[in-house]
Amino acid sequence: QQQVKQSPQSLIVQKGGISIINCAYENTAFDYFPWYQQFPGKGPALLIAIRPDVSEKKEGRFTISFNKSAKQFSLHIMDSQPGDSATYFCAASRGGSRLTFGEGTQLTVNP
């Protein structure tokens, strides 16, 4: 049973545009929501993370918006750059080590 649904599966944006990736979860016990970025041939790397007591977190061009009542969270990449082209995974975890990943979004930023 998939517990974190991620959309879209793929996304193409122009350089300078805003990339938006959405995730929805079912388990209200989740208490940590990280986003991972993965380049081809590399392992995933933590990009930004949020806890459910915060509605928004911003780090540079990356922002997580969190809606606890709707059980949704999203990643916004402002001023998207070709170097941001990668696969992005949202994830959720609770009280332990299991990260439940979304299915991933392949982002392409055209120059």
Place this chain on the structure above:
Amino acid sequence: DTEVTQTPKHLVMGMTNKKSLKCEQHMGHRAMYWYKQKAKKPPELMFVYSYEKLSINESVPSRFSPECPNSSLLNLHLHALQPEDSALYLCASSLQVSSTDTQYFGPGTRLTVL
């Protein structure tokens, strides 16, 4: 230093071979993980070690055998694998087994089973 290293980068093996994957970290992390990742899919958790003891086995077939010789090293021993086991095997580590401790991933070993 936030690096997790994995060797080898690539591995090709036959179904009757025995091989091992190696993972190393020197961040003082006490939790280490093995994940399997198929193309265009998210990582799937296989095993979790906490303080060198196996704490989670996600019902992984016995042809995969993990080992944690010390707090910095994690091995995955492979025997009698099937072609469908071909995947990217990722190692990760975190300070402890905690939902909010960042997991740092290595670059992975690309395994092909013939």
